[in-house]
Amino acid sequence: MSNISINAAPVLPSGSVARRYQQRPGLWMVVSAVLLSLLALLPLGFVIGVAIDTGWQTVKTLVFRPRVGELLLNTLLLVIFTLPTCALLGVALAWLTERTRLQGRRIWSILAIAPLAVPAFVQSYAWISLVPGMHGLGAGVFISVIAYFPFIYLPVSAVLRRLDPGIEDVATSLGKRPLAVFFRVILPQLKLAIWGGSLLIALHLLAEYGLYAMIRFDTFTTAIFDQFQSTFNGPAANMLAGVLVLCCLGLLVVEAASRGRARYARVGSGSARSQNPYPLSPAIGLLCQLLPITLTALASGVPFITLARWLYLGGFAVWDNSDLWPAVRQTLTLAASGAVIITLCAIPMAWLSVRYPARLYRVLEGCNYVTSSLPGIVVALALVTITIHSFRPIYQTEMTLLLAYLLMFMPRALINLRAGIAQAPVELENVARSLGRTPFQALCSTTLRLAAPGAAAGAALVFLAITNELTATLLLAPNGTRTLATGFWALTSEIDYVAAAPYALIMVLLSLPLTWLLYSQSKRTAGL
Amino acid sequence: MKLRFTSIALLASSMMLAFSASAASSDQGIVVYNAQHENLVKSWVDGFTKDTGIKVTLRNGGDSELGNQLVQEGNASPADVFLTENSPAMVLVDNAKLFAPLNASTLAQVEPQYRPEHGRWTGIAARSTVFVYNPAKLSEAQLPKSLLDLAKPEWKGRWAASPSGADFQAIVSALLELKGEEATREWLKAMKTNFTAYKGNSTVMKTVNAGQIDSGVIYHYYPFVDGAKTGENSKNVKLHYFKHQDPGAFVSTSGAGVLASSKHPQQAQEFVQWITGKQGQEILRTHNAFEYAVGVGAASNSKLVPLNDLEAPKVEPSKLNSKKVVELMTEAGLL
Numbered sequence: 006m007s008n009i010s011i012n013a014a015p016v017l018p019s020g021s022v023a024r025r026y027q028q029r030p031g032l033w034m035v036v037s038a039v040l041l042s043l044l045a046l047l048p049l050g051f052v053i054g055v056a057i058d059t060g061w062q063t064v065k066t067l068v069f070r071p072r073v074g075e076l077l078l079n080t081l082l083l084v085i086f087t088l089p090t091c092a093l094l095g096v097a098l099a100w101l102t103e104r105t106r107l108q109g110r111r112i113w114s115i116l117a118i119a120p121l122a123v124p125a126f127v128q129s130y131a132w133i134s135l136v137p138g139m140h141g142l143g144a145g146v147f148i149s150v151i152a153y154f155p156f157i158y159l160p161v162s163a164v165l166r167r168l169d170p171g172i173e174d175v176a177t178s179l180g181k182r183p184l185a186v187f188f189r190v191i192l193p194q195l196k197l198a199i200w201g202g203s204l205l206i207a208l209h210l211l212a213e214y215g216l217y218a219m220i221r222f223d224t225f226t227t228a229i230f231d232q233f234q235s236t237f238n239g240p241a242a243n244m245l246a247g248v249l250v251l252c253c254l255g256l257l258v259v260e261a262a263s264r265g266r267a268r269y270a271r272v273g274s275g276s277a278r279s280q281n282p283y284p285l286s287p288a289i290g291l292l293c294q295l296l297p298i299t300l301t302a303l304a305s306g307v308p309f310i311t312l313a314r315w316l317y318l319g320g321f322a323v324w325d326n327s328d329l330w331p332a333v334r335q336t337l338t339l340a341a342s343g344a345v346i347i348t349l350c351a352i353p354m355a356w357l358s359v360r361y362p363a364r365l366y367r368v369l370e371g372c373n374y375v376t377s378s379l380p381g382i383v384v385a386l387a388l389v390t391i392t393i394h395s396f397r398p399i400y401q402t403e404m405t406l407l408l409a410y411l412l413m414f415m416p417r418a419l420i421n422l423r424a425g426i427a428q429a430p431v432e433l434e435n436v437a438r439s440l441g442r443t444p445f446q447a448l449c450s451t452t453l454r455l456a457a458p459g460a461a462a463g464a465a466l467v468f469l470a471i472t473n474e475l476t477a478t479l480l481l482a483p484n485g486t487r488t489l490a491t492g493f494w495a496l497t498s499e500i501d502y503v504a505a506a507p508y509a510l511i512m513v514l515l516s517l518p519l520t521w522l523l524y525s526q527s528k529r530t531a532g533l
Numbered sequence: 534m535k536l537r538f539t540s541i542a543l544l545a546s547s548m549m550l551a552f553s554a555s556a557a558s559s560d561q562g563i564v565v566y567n568a569q570h571e572n573l574v575k576s577w578v579d580g581f582t583k584d585t586g587i588k589v590t591l592r593n594g595g596d597s598e599l600g601n602q603l604v605q606e607g608n609a610s611p612a613d614v615f616l617t618e619n620s621p622a623m624v625l626v627d628n629a630k631l632f633a634p635l636n637a638s639t640l641a642q643v644e645p646q647y648r649p650e651h652g653r654w655t656g657i658a659a660r661s662t663v664f665v666y667n668p669a670k671l672s673e674a675q676l677p678k679s680l681l682d683l684a685k686p687e688w689k690g691r692w693a694a695s696p697s698g699a700d701f702q703a704i705v706s707a708l709l710e711l712k713g714e715e716a717t718r719e720w721l722k723a724m725k726t727n728f729t730a731y732k733g734n735s736t737v738m739k740t741v742n743a744g745q746i747d748s749g750v751i752y753h754y755y756p757f758v759d760g761a762k763t764g765e766n767s768k769n770v771k772l773h774y775f776k777h778q779d780p781g782a783f784v785s786t787s788g789a790g791v792l793a794s795s796k797h798p799q800q801a802q803e804f805v806q807w808i809t810g811k812q813g814q815e816i817l818r819t820h821n822a823f824e825y826a827v828g829v830g831a832a833s834n835s836k837l838v839p840l841n842d843l844e845a846p847k848v849e850p851s852k853l854n855s856k857k858v859v860e861l862m863t864e865a866g867l868l
Contacts, residue, residue, distance in 0.1 A: 072866040138745050218732055231697035231868055234594075235859045237601030241868070393605050401611060484564050484611060485590040495571065495593065500735045500766060 030361050031444045038353040042369035045376040045412055051387035052250050055243040067244040072228070076245070079142065080224045080252065083210050086146040087153070088203045094150065094300065095157030095202065096195065100187075101293055103165040105283045108290060113297040114162060118155040118524055120304040122516035124473040124490070125152045126215025127509045131308040133219055134315065134502055145222035151304040152216065153209055157202035163527045164198045165191075170280045183283075194269060204260040211253055212380030214476040215494060225249040226476070229382050233480065243390075246383045253378050312513070315506035323507050332492040333511060339403070339488060340471040343410045344418075344464040350411060351418040351463065355456075356448065359426045370419070377416045381477035384409050389480055406481045413477065414470045418463035425459020426452055462526060469519040473512055489515075562588025563613040563800050566603060568596040568699065569658075569787060573822040574616060580816065581807045587800045596622035596699030597855055604629045608794040613801040616657065616789050619703035621855030623654045623788035633793040639806045647786050647827040649851035654790035656850070657808055658817055659825040661843050662704050662783045664773040665756070666748035667741050676773050680708070680750070680781025684723030693729045693737045693749040696867040699855075700734055700752055700785070705862065706853040707783040711846055714857070721865035730867070735759075739766040750781070757823035757836060776844040784845040787824070 056064055067073075101107045102114040120128070129148055133139055139148075168191065176186045214226045225245055232242035285293060316323070354373065357366045376384070388409050392400040399405050429452040437447035453460075475490040482491060493508035562582075567574050571593055578589045592599070592612070600622030603610055610631075617623055626632060632653040640652050647656030664677065677683055683692055694701050709717045729746055731737045737749035738756060753774075759767040775781035789808060791801040807813050814828035825833045825840045833840060862868045 067863075070866065072863075072868075075866070137739065137743055221731060221736075223730075228868075232863075233598060234697055235597045235699075235702065235862075235868055237598050237605060239601065239859070241863050393602075397609055400606075484592040485561060498733055498735075500733075500739055501762075 030357055033445075034353045034357060037350075038357050038366070038369055041350055041354060041411075041415075042372040044408075045372040045415070047391065048376055048379050048384045048387040048412065049250065051391060052243070052247045052383065055240075055390070056247055059240050059244070063240060064244060067241050068248060073245070073248060076223060076225050076228050077248070077252075079222065080211065082142055083145055083149065083222075083224065084207050086142070087149045087210060088206060090146070090150045091154040091157050091206055092199050092203060094154045094296075096161050096192075096199065098154075098296060098300065099158050099162035099165050100191075101296065103162050104280065105285050105293070106290075107285060107293055107297075113301070115524060116301045116305060117158050117162075117297065118520060119301070120152055121155050121523065122513050122520040123152070123305070123308045124215075124475075124509075124512055124516070125149075125209070125213050126219060126475060126490075126494070127312075127512065128152045128304075128308055129216040129219040130493075130497055130502070130505070130509065131311040134311045135307060140221040142222060144220045145217055145224075148216060148220065149206075149210055149213075151300070153206045154300070154304075156205045156209075157199060159523065159527055160198035160202050161195050164195055166280075168194055168280070170278060193267070196267070197264065197269065200260060200264060204256060207256050208253060208378050208380075211249060211256070212382070212476070214382060215490075219497065225252070226380055226382050229386070230476070233382075233386070237389075242386060246386055250379060250383055253380070254375070257375065257378055308513075312506055312510055315503050316510065319503040319506055323504055326504060326507070328487065328492060329507055332487050332489050332508065335486055336472055336488040336490075336515075339406065339410075339486075340468045342403075343407055343414070343471045344468040346407060347411050347415055347467045348418045348422065348460050348464045351415055351422050352453070354415075355419050355422040355426055356452070359423055360431065373415045373419060376412050377414065379413075381409070381413055381474065382480070384412050385477035385480035401481075401483050403483055403486070406478065406483065406486075409477045409481055410467070410471050410474070413474075414467045417466040417470060418460070421459045421463030421466065422456060423459075425456030428459075429455035462522065465519050465522055469516055472515050561590040563795075563797050563804060564590050564592065564611050565614045565616060565804070566599045566612045567591045567593050568599050568615075568617045568622065570618075570822055570824075573658075573816070573820055573824070576816050576820050577808050577813055580812055581804055584807065584812070585800075585803060587803065589804065597625070597702065597859065600625040600855070603631060603792070607631070610792060610794055612792050613795040613797050614789060614791055614804055615654075616787070617699070618660070618787050619699050619706075619785045619853075620656075620788055620850035621703055621706045621853040621858065622699065623790060624851055624853055625855050626790065627651075627653055627851070631793055632790040633795070633798060635791060635805060636802050639802065639809055642806070642809045642828055644827050644829055647850075649849070651851070654788045655805065655809060656786040656827045657789045657805075657813070658787040658822075659827050659840065660700075660785050660787065661753045661774065661825070661838075661840075661845065662707075662781050662785070663751060663753045664748060664775065664781065665738055665741050665751050665770050666773060667744055667746075667769055668771050669744060669769065670747040677781075678775075679777075679779045680704075680775060681712075681720060681779075683727060683750070684720045686727075689727045690729070691747040692727065693731050693740060693746045694724075694751070695731050695734050695737055696862060697730075698733060701750065702855060702858050702862065703785045703853065704750065704780075704783055706855060706858045707785070707846070707848050708780045709854060709858060709861070710848050710852055711780050714861070718861055718865070721861055721867060725865050725867055735766070738770060742766050742769045744769065752785070753837070754823035757834070758821055761821040761823075774838065774843055778844055778846040780846060782843060782845050783848060784825075784840070784843060786827070786850045788850070 098117055102110040102117065107113065128151065132148055173186050173190050176190045181189060212226060214230055217224050218227050225248065229242050229245045229249065232239060232245060236242060354370055358370050388405050392405050433451040434447050437451050438444065442450065473490060475494055478488055478491050479494065489508050489512050493505050496505035496508065574591065581587065582589060596617045596619055599615065603612060603615060603626050615626060634652055635655055640648060640655060643655050647659060666676065682688065705717065708720065731740060734751040734755055737751050740746050741749050753772060756767040756770055756772060789805045791798060791805055795801045809828055814826040814831035817824055817826040818832050818834050823834055823837060825837065859868065
């Protein structure tokens, strides 16, 4: 490492960053970042490659058929009905818990994100145990809303907490009524949070398999899975994957285009005064309690009760399942090694994007985000096909599975790590270098050390994601490997809901501490 | 700190090493690509490992999924044995010339009508198509005479099936073999209008049981398996066998074959010999799988309607064409 860049002639382009840090990035950092980003393009390349290989005639017959139209309509309706409902509920609940004197608002704000600890397919399992007839669009929208609304609640409540009430005061002093203040002043400031949360939910809607398979609602992902079960990676599955990829990219473009260039930060001297929670009259307060009570009962109560019921019916016998504990062990091993490896892989990209914000690195970073927005089924399909034909030694190994996790979950590590590195002053790294450390040593002994909390948060998120991952794991698991999620899925497929309950419980228990972490993190960004 | 970082790196690389080591080691014994019921195969594996000391690693999946996977993997497949629920996937793998001939002693253990003459794979169990219905919704007089009747307009919205499963696709492949391509295409088209799709035969039965739909086309053992547990999902259903050599009376043969590329050919042959032998077939009778035994002189569970009374149509299992079926079903918008 020491031979890199010390003797390189300093390049001095204009711009403050270059002046602060007059070194070229280490070659190894650049090479590994470029390689990892190229790797991220694998699934996209696969979809394009397959389309070319298949030939236009076949593509035409496989893509332009009524079934694809059906799926497109289903997916579209799902998104159209779910997003506004989630936004409405998320914003209403966030406003109640952050800006009013609602009784018990601290507890409600914790319970509002509790559904994140319940994997979506477990949510579906809970509901179908309670209402066996649930199916179709209505059920799909309903379960999606209760499973995913925290994705909007979380960012919106964080923004609401930090809003400067001064602007609202100005609006009020200009004669606006409270309702008008909300729509004219508060809501516009929430736009980015709502938009970002909605994008995240929409991507989940497109990618989720278990939730919809269980309630018989066909989306692209379930149809690809059906095709996979009938043909392995046949052309029909690959073409559906292609259409699905286009949908995801479309969403990204729509979100980016509609984000706008509005300014959201205040200028001028002074600091925002603390907010004054809005008092609620006893009657209104009671009425408002209905929202958090209902949401909590539906999103956390039902899974809790059904799980408890199945566990009670199963008694001790269900825990005496010879497959259960190996599944726990394999899940923990995969999740832990995945979290470590993915966090390590994120270091070069995160470091480069903070220290050298050049366009090339922004593009490279973008590759990772685009790929992670693709559904697990597409990534898995791509890896199955590529490894079976060209990379046989890693075919059906943990390596391929971890690679899929890397492609899908890298941004979770990246975002947190980047935030951590950004908070580490570059001067420390420079001082370490001036004291004779190599760039790598300097990085390890200063920046990475300070970025450790960020890295830990990122690793925790990756761990959580891997623990609950179903679709890609179903396709890529090595012979003899069964995780909690796939074990749960195999049992529910045979409608053995009792035996599946311990798997679900363990997944929820593993997710709880991390959900707590998310909660406390969102508090921290608010400066509390 | 540097120490901690190094230790993380060490940890990660040791994990990678551990993984590659576990991938490379051959203590997996023989690898069985299994599309049969996990429960049943686990009992087979336990008995076999106890008798022979040979370890067995299972990769579970669906018939067509694993069959197509084997074809793509070709000669480099890690699989030693392939077990299916139905014959079409066996035909698929056999057409790719991936099976090794089975030992003559294995073949001699199985009734001739449940194995292809060429001897590259054999039947290990059998299952019959049935029409499952809810007597509260359908009287006996209203029952269809033939599977083909379900294409008629009066059956619109009244029957269910699991089109993505290999079971139903095997039934369609029998229809294709018995009635030809045109008739099958027409029937599938009518099916798309008439039926309701569910994922899995168990779910079909559960729904019929709950009275949410009148009837379904599944295999015979689901109510028996459920009855042996709690019976909660089958207490309201009855079975109707089409008989009269109708396509709906099709008896599907579950198959086993040894891959020609197997690195443990002898152990693999031993495994197939064991499951088609006395002990393996006896497990079919005693185990709660309720599939039919196909061994010479082997008895099936006494609760089942005897195999010979089912008046199944004569279908040569080695002629069933899964590829064509998936094409036709994709064309009909069922997949």
